[in-house]
Amino acid sequence: MSQTRPVALPPTEDQAGTVPDAMPARVGSGDRGVSDTADGLTALLTAARQASLALASAPTQVKNRALRGIAQALRDNVAGIVAANAVDLSVGADNGLSAALLDRLTLDEARIRSLADAVAEIELLTDPVGEVVRGSSLPNGVKISQVRVPFGVVGVIYEARPNVTVDIAALALKSGNAAVLRGGSAAENSNRVLVDLIQQALVAAGLPGESVQTIDPYGRAGATRLMQARGFVDVLIPRGSAGLIQAVVTESTVPVIETGAGVVHIFLDDSANLAWATDIVHNAKVQRPSVCNAVETVLVHEAAAARLLPAVLGRLAEAGVTIHGDAAVRALFPAAVPATEEDWSTEYMSLDLSVAVVADLDEAIAHIRRYSTGHTESIITNDIVNAERFLGEVDSAAVMVNASTRFTDGGEFGFGAEVGISTQKLHARGPMGLPELTSTKWIVRGSGQIRS
Known part of the structure; x- marks a missing residue:
């Protein structure tokens, strides 16, 4: 049997504050040790x-x-x-x-x-x-x-x-x-x-x-x-x-x-329906904030910021969400706390949300490319051209139009459950179900043929 080498495995998946893993590195007592x-x-x-x-x-x-x-x-x-x-x-x-x-x-x-x-x-x-x-x-x-x-x-x-x-x-x-x-x-x-x-x-x-x-x-x-x-x-x-x-x-x-990890984004385009934006962002953040498909950053088109943000952020605040906003967001929603550079790459897994105002769809896509973990992104829009651009240019495992990011889930996709949500590009990507737990092999049936 090959010898194992020490591995610095994190004690917990809690990024906000680690907790020592109480499990011992060996079982048994007395003279039973590593070999056992x-x-x-x-x-x-x-x-x-x-x-x-x-x-x-x-x-x-x-x-x-x-x-x-x-x-x-x-x-x-x-x-x-x-x-x-x-x-x-x-x-x-x-x-x-x-x-x-x-x-x-x-x-x-x-x-x-x-x-x-x-x-x-x-x-x-x-x-x-x-x-x-x-x-x-x-x-x-x-x-x-x-x-x-x-x-x-x-x-x-x-x-x-x-x-x-x-x-x-x-x-x-x-x-x-x-x-x-x-x-x-x-x-x-x-x-x-x-x-x-x-x-x-x-x-x-x-x-x-x-x-x-x-x-x-x-x-x-x-x-x-x-x-x-x-x-x-x-x-x-x-x-x-x-x-x-x-x-x-x-x-x-x-x-x-x-x-x-799920640093998940929603972009509110300039044509976004206010009711849709309010409901979708609330659902994506509040329904279950501890899961990987919960939204962590909302980007809003500057032309729609004054129209959308007071209602969207007001409802979130009523649910106990802390808004981490840039200067433009804080001007429209003074209750927001200043966002830091670290906020844009943070998977909070809590009732916290980063919010930024962007110039247009191009800047939104650029922000997502920089900070996304490739999990799930969604656009709220009534512009079919912008919707198709978002779907085509955003490179994540799941990309959505006018829907909550909470739908990225094996159960919701009809898999019964999921092995996990793959953010890599080889073999499996997105929610993994039964087919993703298989490989393939080639079956060849002949009747005496030989290669010439």
């Missing part, structure tokens, strides 16, 4: 690889049976999940976890039932495994086809998001992949209960319980090993802050699908 940890992780990863072989050939009906079992287990164990989550929330509050992360950490009855509904929806989706992407017949009669196949073992590193445990498990199962999860200490109790329920449902359906495993008991050593488990893990997906993602991208020897 390494042996335990190798055994876990080996079991995941073996489980992936069974999943790759599992019939759709068997995978669906397991998904039904997971959904039912969630519905039947709401009280137990909420109780475990309450312990995590209490510890998180004591450790100074931010309001944004406490919101992401929370699993109440409504959210648990929503997770169960998402799993049930995934059951109804088409199984991507074996889907023919393209094919043809050569002049000599050889038939070739490209078909979807599972990656094998998918590793995911995330923190304070127990809903991700269920989402990843369900999507990985339906796409024929085993999943190894590092959910972090903040959600340790919640994730332990969820993984146990998932494993019971897998076994009851006739699939290996090791198809979904957590390495949380191994703490940082587990995260380090997962990043360097080339040969055991086929792809690694980090979900969290820019710091967490960058650490995984930099230190991993396993191929990484990069999900990015």
